[in-house]
Amino acid sequence: MLGKTYDTQICSIARALEDVGERWSLLILRDAIFAGVTRFGDFQHNLGIATNVLASRLEGFVAAGIMAPDADGGYALTPKGRALAVSLIALTEWGDEWASEIEPPILYEHAGCGGDVHTAAVCGACGVVAPEDVGIRLGPGMPAEYVASRRGPLSA
Numbered sequence: 161m162l163g164k165t166y167d168t169q170i171c172s173i174a175r176a177l178e179d180v181g182e183r184w185s186l187l188i189l190r191d192a193i194f195a196g197v198t199r200f201g202d203f204q205h206n207l208g209i210a211t212n213v214l215a216s217r218l219e220g221f222v223a224a225g226i227m228a229p230d231a232d233g234g235y236a237l238t239p240k241g242r243a244l245a246v247s248l249i250a251l252t253e254w255g256d257e258w259a260s261e262i263e264p265p266i267l268y269e270h271a272g273c274g275g276d277v278h279t280a281a282v283c284g285a286c287g288v289v290a291p292e293d294v295g296i297r298l299g300p301g302m303p304a305e306y307v308a309s310r311r312g313p314l315s316a
Contacts, residue, residue, distance in 0.1 A: 170306045179224040184209050186248065188217055192227070193245050194266075198234035250279040 166174035180186060184207065191197040191206055204214055218235055221227040226241040249268050256264040268277040280288045298307065 170302060179220070179226060180244065182217060182220070184213060185217055185220075186251065188214070188221075189226070189241065189244055190248055192235065192237050193242065193248060198230060198232070198236060200234070246279060249277065253279060 165178055180189065187207055188203055188209075191203060195206075197203055197206060200211075200214065200218065203209065203218075204211055207214070209217075218227065221235070221241065222229065224240075225238055226244070227235040228238055230236040252264075252266060252268070269275060270277050281291055281294050283289045
């Protein structure tokens with residue numbers, strides 16, 4: 161979807177940005193995931209987005225498998241699209257903490273019991289860990305020649 165691709169980056173963040181990194185994309189997805197918006201006119205009305213931009217974003221979501229046209233002429237989230245909910249919750253919490261001067265305007269809750277929903281970094285062995293305690297290790301998809309060409313601390 162981006163006018164510029166990140167072909168030189170061996171990074172899942174870069175791949176994700178190609179699908180959802182354009183201006184307006186996350187707000188469209190927010191309305192679809194959390195407010196149940198499916199109709200073009202409703203997205204346009206709620207966001208105040210230009211119709212040509214909205215059409216382009218929705219077409220990109222369909223091409224990426226994030227949304228699919230529905231029987232009513234709207235756009236339905238696919239499982240791939242619904243899976244972005246956790247990322248949007250994390251971005252919301254970051255925005256509440258670091259980019260806003262007001263109390264959180266939206267709180268997330270578990271539909272089953274009404275309890276508060278939050279995101280966290282979770283270790284498979286230890287449970288929740290602090291963000292500063294998260295590091296990286298190279299995964300099976302990382303080409304050795306890419307690592308060799310990089311500068312900075314990237315360790316196996």
